[in-house]
Amino acid sequence: MAAIKIENLSKRFDGTAAAAVHDLSLDIAGNRFVTLLGPSGCGKTTTLRLIAGYLRPDAGTIHVDGALVSSADAVVPPERRAMGMVFQNYAVWPHKTVFENVAFGLQIRRLGAGEVRARVGKMLELVGLAGFEKRLPSELSGGQQQRVALARSLVVEPRILLLDEPLSNLDAKLRERMRAELKQIQRRTGITFVYVTHDQAEALALSDEIAVIDQGRLQQFGAPREIYARPANRTVADFMGQVSFVPARVAAVARGKGQAILEGGGTLALALPPGIAAGDAVDIAVRPENVRITPRGSAGSAALTGKIVEHTYLGNANAYVVMTVGGARLQVQTHPAQLLAVGEVVAMELDPDQCTVFGRAPG
Numbered sequence: 001m002a003a004i005k006i007e008n009l010s011k012r013f014d015g016t017a018a019a020a021v022h023d024l025s026l027d028i029a030g031n032r033f034v035t036l037l038g039p040s041g042c043g044k045t046t047t048l049r050l051i052a053g054y055l056r057p058d059a060g061t062i063h064v065d066g067a068l069v070s071s072a073d074a075v076v077p078p079e080r081r082a083m084g085m086v087f088q089n090y091a092v093w094p095h096k097t098v099f100e101n102v103a104f105g106l107q108i109r110r111l112g113a114g115e116v117r118a119r120v121g122k123m124l125e126l127v128g129l130a131g132f133e134k135r136l137p138s139e140l141s142g143g144q145q146q147r148v149a150l151a152r153s154l155v156v157e158p159r160i161l162l163l164d165e166p167l168s169n170l171d172a173k174l175r176e177r178m179r180a181e182l183k184q185i186q187r188r189t190g191i192t193f194v195y196v197t198h199d200q201a202e203a204l205a206l207s208d209e210i211a212v213i214d215q216g217r218l219q220q221f222g223a224p225r226e227i228y229a230r231p232a233n234r235t236v237a238d239f240m241g242q243v244s245f246v247p248a249r250v251a252a253v254a255r256g257k258g259q260a261i262l263e264g265g266g267t268l269a270l271a272l273p274p275g276i277a278a279g280d281a282v283d284i285a286v287r288p289e290n291v292r293i294t295p296r297g298s299a300g301s302a303a304l305t306g307k308i309v310e311h312t313y314l315g316n317a318n319a320y321v322v323m324t325v326g327g328a329r330l331q332v333q334t335h336p337a338q339l340l341a342v343g344e345v346v347a348m349e350l351d352p353d354q355c356t357v358f359g360r361a362p363g
Contacts, residue, residue: 002065002082002159002192004028004051009060011046020046022216024060028209033186033193035207037200039239043216044196048162051194052085053078064160081160084153088165090145092137092152098124099133101148105156123155126185143174150182154189161186163195167202179205200240204228212236228287234358237285244291244330245283246304246350247360253278260284260357264326266303270352273359281360288319288333290354293346303347306330311342322348 006026012019021043028034036044049055051062053075062070069076078085092101099120106116124130127147137145146166153161163182167175183206186193197203203210204224212219212227212235220232231237234245248260250272258272260282268284276282294303306328310321313336320332320340332348340346 003030004160004192004194005063005066006047006051007061007063009047009050009062010058011043011050011055012058019043019058019216021050021057024213024216024218026211026218026221028192028194030065030192031190032208033183033195033206035195035197035203035210036213037197037203037210037239038213038219039198042213044198044213045164046216047213048164048194048196051160052083052162053081082158083160083162084156084158086146086149086153086161086163086166088168090137090142090149090166090169092145092148094137096136097133098129098135098137098140098148101137102151102155105152109156119155120151123151126154126188127151128181141174142170143178146170146178147181150185154185154191158191160192160194163193165197166195168197168199175202182206212239214239229354229356231285231356234283234285237356237358242288242331243285244288244328245285245358246324246328246330247326248282248284250276250278250280250282258357262304262326264304264306264324264328268350268352268355270355270357272357276357276359283358283360284350285356285358286330286350287354288331290351291330291332292349292351293320293322293332293334293338293340294349303349304328304330305345305347308340308342308344308346311340322346324348 006024009021009024010019011021036047038044050057056075057070057072059072061068069081102120102123103116106119127150129147167178207224209222210224210227211221214235220227220236228240231240237243247263251259251261256271257269260268262268304324306322306324308320309323312319317333318336322330322332324330
């Protein structure tokens with residue numbers, strides 16, 4: 001149950017103008033499943049490799065349970081960090097059986113044959129591969145090979161397991177099954193998992209906490225529900241799934257609440273972030289599931305009016321794009337039975353408790 005403390009971490013590679021990781025600080029508690037989430041090239045894998053000890057930081061420190069393991073002056077080698085690593089491409093040895101792959105780390109530690117057999121057997125049972133000991137990787141599916149890589153990392157009993165997009169090569173259904181298994185394994189073992197992905201759904205499904213990273217900088221760190229429902233800035237709001245921004249102007253402010261006049265009609269009373277004053281132009285971020293299409297005659301004072309310009313049937317929902325009278329492009333999801341036609345004029349109500357307000361930059 002190792003805790004990781006990252007303070008003011010920076011790393012720049014030769015020939016690049018911007019730092020891959022810039023002044024990043026993060027506290028990861030022990031026995032947690034934490035995901036580093038962000039678009040390609042944002043610095044999440046570099047951060048993982050810094051934690052593993054494969055890279056030396058240019059500035060900042062990394063401590064594990066209070067012990068310094070990385071700084072600009074010295075780096076504890078990876079093999080002395082009691083960490084395991086699972087890679088995107090599995091990295092299993094094609095000429096070794098499942099048993100031999102998993103046993104390798106124990107054998108180089110010179111454990112007795114009996115203990116190796118017992119620990120490998122227990123680990124293969126944990127990852128659902130009991131009975132596969134004599135098979136070669138070529139005789140396994142992609143998901144089974146990923147489980148071999150996971151078992152090989154876990155069998156040496158690391159304090160921390162680092163996972164670099166380990167499910168990205170799997171098909172959609174297998175990824176869902178492996179997500180559930182990874183979460184269960186983390187709960188059963190109590191090992192601290194640090195997981196890298198660019199997949200928002202994966203991060204939301206797996207994590208105790210998510211660190212959203214963009215351009216080498218930490219944007220927000222918190223529980224999945226907090227990250228999704230209360231994004232700290234536009235970058236997080238836009239990256240974490242679908243979101244629409246509705247222009248508005250604040251008419252009045254009192255005790256942290258504001259009355260916002262929406263462009264295109266309607267008013268909305270909602271919580272405001274610090275620094276927003278009456279008269280300020282703002283954008284209201286809202287998720288598709290928090291917009292309700294209503295009959296035009298029954299719409300309340302908070303309603304927007306617009307025309308449906310796109311419709312996509314998703315099976316469990318209908319996805320609509322509505323162009324509002326004020327010019328906002330609003331994404332809306334409805335029950336699959338609520339069918340509306342492209343070109344139809346509709347009224348929409350936003351749930352004020354599920355909206356986030358961002359100040360608008362001048363110009």
